[in-house]
Amino acid sequence: MTVIGTNIASMRSANANTTANAQLSSAMERLSTGKRINSAKDDAAGLAISTSMGAQVRGMNQAIRNSNDGIALAQTADGALGEVTNILQRMRELAVQSASGTYQADDRSNMKTEVAELQKQLTNIAGTKFNGVSLFDSANDKTVTIQAGAGSTDQVDLKISKLDMASVSGVAGATVAAGLATVAAGPLVGTSRVITAEDVAYGGKTGGGATALTSTDIGTSKTLAAGDKYYTPATTGDNTGGIDISSAAGAKTAIDTIDAVQKSVNTTRASIGAGQSRLTSVVNNLTTNVTNLTSAKSQIEDADFSAETTALAKAQILSQASTAMLSQANQSQQGVLKLLQ
Numbered sequence: 001m002t003v004i005g006t007n008i009a010s011m012r013s014a015n016a017n018t019t020a021n022a023q024l025s026s027a028m029e030r031l032s033t034g035k036r037i038n039s040a041k042d043d044a045a046g047l048a049i050s051t052s053m054g055a056q057v058r059g060m061n062q063a064i065r066n067s068n069d070g071i072a073l074a075q076t077a078d079g080a081l082g083e084v085t086n087i088l089q090r091m092r093e094l095a096v097q098s099a100s101g102t103y104q105a106d107d108r109s110n111m112k113t114e115v116a117e118l119q120k121q122l123t124n125i126a127g128t129k130f131n132g133v134s135l136f137d138s139a140n141d142k143t144v145t146i147q148a149g150a151g152s153t154d155q156v157d158l159k160i161s162k163l164d165m166a167s168v169s170g171v172a173g174a175t176v177a178a179g180l181a182t183v184a185a186g187p188l189v190g191t192s193r194v195i196t197a198e199d200v201a202y203g204g205k206t207g208g209g210a211t212a213l214t215s216t217d218i219g220t221s222k223t224l225a226a227g228d229k230y231y232t233p234a235t236t237g238d239n240t241g242g243i244d245i246s247s248a249a250g251a252k253t254a255i256d257t258i259d260a261v262q263k264s265v266n267t268t269r270a271s272i273g274a275g276q277s278r279l280t281s282v283v284n285n286l287t288t289n290v291t292n293l294t295s296a297k298s299q300i301e302d303a304d305f306s307a308e309t310t311a312l313a314k315a316q317i318l319s320q321a322s323t324a325m326l327s328q329a330n331q332s333q334q335g336v337l338k339l340l341q
Contacts (some may be wrong), residue, residue: 007328017322024315030303050301070146074276080128098251122169135165158275161268178234197233208329
């Protein structure tokens with residue numbers, strides 16, 4: 001049937017051209033972005049799966065960083081305890097030395113001086129922190145929770161056993177404020193003292209406490225008598241308690257005390273090492289999971305360039321061919337004019 005009101009061939013060619021252009025546009029978009037799924041219309045189910053996998057991958061990557069931070073914390077704690085072990089071993093060495101009967105009281109006093117300084121350092125180490133987080137507690141076991149996975153329940157508790165070193169580190173003595181000291185009957189009576197500005201400023205007195213010092217006395221020498229008052233600076237008491245190696249008997253007791261504390265330190269280090277080992281395994285597992293999930297996500301989301309370049313060439317040919325056929329279909333209606341001549 002020959003008609004001019006409806007050009008079916010032209011309509012079919014136009015539809016084919018529209019489809020070919022849509023395929024061409026899709027192939028060009030995928031090749032330019034490298035993604036097979038650029039919007040939900042491309043693959044709604046695939047988009048949902050790849051988005052979920054993307055969230056897991058990003059969460060796992062952060063969990064790897066968290067776990068590495070936990071390992072760093074454990075290493076910091078273990079390093080501090082390593083120095084504690086060195087100090088305890090030195091203190092024990094001094095205690096063994098002091099326990100021998102070949103040393104005098106003066107020798108033991110010198111040993112005690114070193115022990116006192118080591119005790120202070122033990123107190124400082126017990127206050128070790130990591131990014132503001134205290135690592136040791138003398139009374140209770142300490143637990144640091146590490147978020148070691150993408151899920152809310154994927155957590156690892158890093159346990160640090162309590163570290164009580166009071167028996168070897170002692171307790172710092174009280175601080176004495178600056179002020180006046182009164183000369184008591186004893187070795188100071190009859191000795192000389194050069195008067196300072198502080199003696200005058202704090203109201204020092206001579207003559208058994210009867211005569212107040214004045215600015216004219218500064219720099220002069222006075223013979224101290226019982227009842228005189230003079231300036232003393234502020235002082236901080238030495239550590240008290242803990243071990244005492246000033247005698248052979250005390251040194252023997254100190255050896256046993258240090259051994260007990262060393263055992264406790266070893267237990268604490270063991271708990272830290274166990275937690276660090278687990279976190280290392282967590283990092284290895286997460287790294288493997290991230291690799292596998294990323295690969296799965298890529299298969300769903302990324303474009304196959306081999307397939308898309310083939311689709312692009314096909315769409316280009318169809319687009320050109322459909323355009324040419326549309327032109328031919330529009331020209332075919334001119335044959336009706338011959339019938340009217």
